[in-house]
Amino acid sequence: MAVNSVRIAAAQMTSINDLASNFATCSRLVKEAASAGAKMICFPESFAFIGAQDGESLKIAQPLDGPMMQQYWFQEKGPDEQHLFNTHVVIDDNGKIKSTYKKIHLFDVDIAGERSYKESNITEAGNNIVSVDSPVGRLGLTVCYDLRFPELYQQLRFQHEAQVLLVPAAFTVATGQAHWEILLRARAIETQCYVIAAAQTGKHNDKRQSYGETLIIDPWGTVVGRLTDRLSTGITVADIDFSLLDSIRTRMPIARHRKPIEFWKSASL
Numbered sequence: 001m002a003v004n005s006v007r008i009a010a011a012q013m014t015s016i017n018d019l020a021s022n023f024a025t026c027s028r029l030v031k032e033a034a035s036a037g038a039k040m041i042c043f044p045e046s047f048a049f050i051g052a053q054d055g056e057s058l059k060i061a062q063p064l065d066g067p068m069m070q071q072y073w074f075q076e077k078g079p080d081e082q083h084l085f086n087t088h089v090v091i092d093d094n095g096k097i098k099s100t101y102k103k104i105h106l107f108d109v110d111i112a113g114e115r116s117y118k119e120s121n122i123t124e125a126g127n128n129i130v131s132v133d134s135p136v137g138r139l140g141l142t143v144c145y146d147l148r149f150p151e152l153y154q155q156l157r158f159q160h161e162a163q164v165l166l167v168p169a170a171f172t173v174a175t176g177q178a179h180w181e182i183l184l185r186a187r188a189i190e191t192q193c194y195v196i197a198a199a200q201t202g203k204h205n206d207k208r209q210s211y212g213e214t215l216i217i218d219p220w221g222t223v224v225g226r227l228t229d230r231l232s233t234g235i236t237v238a239d240i241d242f243s244l245l246d247s248i249r250t251r252m253p254i255a256r257h258r259k260p261i262e263f264w265k266s267a268s269l
């Protein structure tokens, strides 16, 4: 019988301003995922480093072929000394880089009652949509704040034919409480894709805290993977079931029913 499902793991962790300590956590979680039978593990945004002071991430940023990436990963050095790229990297089981995606939507947002963020101060935005085939299906790569821009996910499903959408994140506590799960489930339902959302959680330093709640969601919108504690470090695993995915897409063929906006008419503007 053909194998129609394959296991994936999503990590949850609290990265700090210490590359070695974050790396030790990642190694431990990779081993846990392998013993659980997972073929792939997804880490949160900024798993390698979350700075406590301005400029710290710029200092540790390295090129994709630098020494850190040999170990795994990152903060990708940007086009100049003042900017890095917020890059999502897919690495195969030989340690080879299969694909990279630079975060398109930057988080320049003033959170009521919390603080304001200006990611564009140190980050250069990307402008390429990226998908890649993998043992767990065709992946669509995104990062964190991208989650609020559904057209990216529509492109990944309908133009790139993605089956699994990846959303590594470091959501704020306020926006996470209000929006995290509902946005992720909406993306899964409207694209009929698995959504894997590995999340930073807890307190990184005096100024920075993340919501957490790593989730794996199936193409029907059901949460199939979640840690028991939103704030703990660990993994959750779930099986990507291609028969389920095909059956949902066959019974409700939204790819065929979809009417791309180029064909719509505006009555008036």
Ligand SMILES: O=C(O)CNC(=O)[C@H](CS)NC(=O)CCC(=O)C(=O)O
Binding pocket: 045, 046, 049, 050, 051, 106, 107, 117, 118, 119, 144, 145, 148, 170, 171, 172, 175, 176
């Ligand atoms: O700065 C880093 O180290 C890593 N990058 C992030 O944490 C980014 C930019 S500040 N965070 C988000 O995009 C949060 C989005 C969010 O919370 C929302 O959309 O509500």
